[in-house]
Amino acid sequence: MPPSHSATTGIETLHWRVAADRTIEAAAHARIPVLRAADVRRAASDLDIWDAWPLADVAGQPVQWRGGELWFALAAPVAPNPEQRHFAARIHHFHRRADAFHHLGPTLPAGLSTGSREWSGSARLEGGKVHLYFTAAGRRGEALPSYLQRLFVTSSTLSDQDDAVFGRWSAPRELLAPGGPYLDADAPDGRLGEIKAFRDPFAWRSAAGDEYLLFTASSARDRGAHNGLVGLALAEADGGYRALPPLVDATGTNNELERPHIVAHGSRLYLFWSTQAKVFAPGITAPTGLYGAVADRIGGPWMLLNDHGLVLANPLREPFQAYSWWVLPDLSVASFVDYWGVDDATASSKPLGRSQFGGAFAPFLHLDLDGARAGLKQSGR
Numbered sequence: 001m002p003p004s005h006s007a008t009t010g011i012e013t014l015h016w017r018v019a020a021d022r023t024i025e026a027a028a029h030a031r032i033p034v035l036r037a038a039d040v041r042r043a044a045s046d047l048d049i050w051d052a053w054p055l056a057d058v059a060g061q062p063v064q065w066r067g068g069e070l071w072f073a074l075a076a077p078v079a080p081n082p083e084q085r086h087f088a089a090r091i092h093h094f095h096r097r098a099d100a101f102h103h104l105g106p107t108l109p110a111g112l113s114t115g116s117r118e119w120s121g122s123a124r125l126e127g128g129k130v131h132l133y134f135t136a137a138g139r140r141g142e143a144l145p146s147y148l149q150r151l152f153v154t155s156s157t158l159s160d161q162d163d164a165v166f167g168r169w170s171a172p173r174e175l176l177a178p179g180g181p182y183l184d185a186d187a188p189d190g191r192l193g194e195i196k197a198f199r200d201p202f203a204w205r206s207a208a209g210d211e212y213l214l215f216t217a218s219s220a221r222d223r224g225a226h227n228g229l230v231g232l233a234l235a236e237a238d239g240g241y242r243a244l245p246p247l248v249d250a251t252g253t254n255n256e257l258e259r260p261h262i263v264a265h266g267s268r269l270y271l272f273w274s275t276q277a278k279v280f281a282p283g284i285t286a287p288t289g290l291y292g293a294v295a296d297r298i299g300g301p302w303m304l305l306n307d308h309g310l311v312l313a314n315p316l317r318e319p320f321q322a323y324s325w326w327v328l329p330d331l332s333v334a335s336f337v338d339y340w341g342v343d344d345a346t347a348s349s350k351p352l353g354r355s356q357f358g359g360a361f362a363p364f365l366h367l368d369l370d371g372a373r374a375g376l377k378q379s380g381r
Contacts, residue, residue, distance in 0.1 A: 011232065012300030014293055016250040016309060020283035026313035027306070029375035030289070032322065032365055034315045035340045040358050043094055044103040047075045048085050048359030050336040051120040051259065051324045054096075055130060058205050060263060061329050063125050065158070068097035070165070072107060072123055072132070073336070073361070082357040083350075086192055087145045089117045091134060093165060101361050104165055107132065112169060114150065116142050120259055120324075122202045130156050130166065133175070133213075135199035149185040149198040151175040151215060175201060175213060176233045176241040183218040183227075193278055194255065197228065202261045206298055211235035214247070214260045216273075222251045226281040230260040230273060232298075247271060247302065248293065255279040257291075262298075263327050265369055269295050271302065272311065272327050277319065278348075289313035290325040290333070294372050305374045312365065312376060316345045322362045331377070333365040 018024065043049055052073035054062035062069040075092040076085035091108060094101040108118065115136030124131045136150045152174055157167040178184040178198050185198040196218035204212045217231035230248040233241035248271070250257055257273040264270075272292040280286050290312040293302040305311055312333070314321045320339040327333050337358025339350045351357075368377040 010299040011245045011247070012302070013245050014248045014300065014302040014304070016248055016253050016304065018253045018280070018284050018286070018308075020281065022284055024284070024286035024308045024310050026287055026289065026310055027375065029368075029378060030306075030310060030313050031315050032312055032376060034318055035321055035337060035358075035362070039363050040337050040340060040360050041100070042360045043101040044075070046078055047092070047103065048078055048082055048357070049073045049075045049092070049361065050085070050338075050359065052094075052334050052336060052361060053120070053122050053326055054328070054334075055123045055125050058124060058126055059329060060204075060261075062096075066095065068095050070094075071096050071101065072121075074118070074120060075106075078354075078359070080354060081352075082354055082359060083192065085359075086119075087117065089119060089137070091118045091121075091132070099364070107166070108154065108169055111140065112154065113152070113172060114140055115148070116140060116145055119149070120200045122261070124203055125158070128157060130158060131203070132156070132169075133201040133203055135201065136172070137199070147185060147187045147195045150177075151198070151201040151213070153201070153203075173239070176215075176243060178220075180243045181217075181220055181246060182229070182231055182243060183220040183223065185218060193276065194225075197256060197258075198231075200259045202259070204262045204298075210298075212298060213241050214262065214271075216256065216258050216260060217246065218255075219246075219249065219251055224251065226253060226255045226279070227251045228254045228257045228275075228279070230257050230271065247298075247300070248273070253281055253284065259324060259326065261326065263329055263331075265329070265331065267296075268371075269298065270305075270327070270369065270374075271295070272325070274323060274325050276323065286310065287313040288319060288323060290327075292374060303372050305372055307372075311367070311374045317343050319345070319347055320350050325365075327367060331367040331369060333367060335362045335365070336360065337362045
């Protein structure tokens with residue numbers, strides 16, 4: 001389906017449509033290497049860690065901090081069922097030095113967020129201030145965790161004291177309320193992987209200086225089981241954001257286009273998101289992986305990378321090995337170790353229990369981009 005154009009906003013929405021009997025194949029150069037035991041290095045023995053992002057400048061480049069980089073990730077105390085970690089998630093920060101991550105602690109004071117837990121976002125350093133964009137999930141003090149999701153930002157400074165990382169965080173400010181094309185993700189219950197979305201805020205500034213917000217969303221106009229969107233909003237003079245048409249509409253194809261972000265490379269813009277095999281519509285066979293599109297401008301038209309969107313995929317025999325890929329301007333790619341050592345290409349569900357769960361930063365990968373072609377960078381290239 002060709003992109004749809006909004007004359008009032010200048011946004012051409014990419015409609016990601018896949019036929020019900022279609023298989024999205026991963027080329028050889030899209031399959032990531034199989035992880036070995038030595039690759040799974042936990043940053044904290046008592047924490048499960050996932051969904052990571054760096055403190056970056058306005059171009060998305062990680063900033064230098066104390067001889068390394070400052071990173072954020074979701075973390076939760078180790079529990080018998082790793083899938084329950086989403087109900088105890090908080091943002092923690094880490095010092096990355098020489099490709100090793102050192103745990104520094106929880107980022108926000110307990111009770112600062114309006115939610116019962118914190119989900120993914122992004123972080124920017126500008127004008128001496130750290131701006132942390134995050135998802136407030138649930139409601140503070142709720143007896144049972146709900147799936148309410150709201151987009152917030154809070155700000156602080158970097159401390160010059162050796163025993164501290166940040167100064168005092170500001171009261172979180174809501175960025176954008178659901179509405180218009182975006183469904184209010186406020187289900188009282190549900191199953192992870194099947195809930196609706198209004199999360200993962202990513203701030204991006206155009207070359208012209210316009211400030212945008214990308215986020216994972218669900219369509220309010222088509223409330224079916226598979227109605228995932230990459231949402232878009234534009235900052236206004238009062239500091240709030242105005243909702244724009246989505247960048248990507250996967251109605252009928254996929255339920256969750258998670259953690260969308262943009263990387264500028266070679267005069268073009270590359271939009272990336274992560275999704276799992278289980279959230280494609282029935283009849284569509286596609287791997288858990290990093291997907292993306294390319295355009296010359298934020299408004300599009302956007303073109304799926306590699307014709308079908310798939311950029312990187314888990315190994316055939318390790319379908320749950322890694323997830324939540326985050327591409328940096330140098331085309332290196334962060335992710336986390338999910339369930340590894342499965343060694344079964346036919347596995348359709350994740351193993352039960354912790355024995356094969358990683359809960360750790362995965363080794364970085366590196367992309368090779370050439371126009372609308374993308375894949376894993378091969379050694380020697």
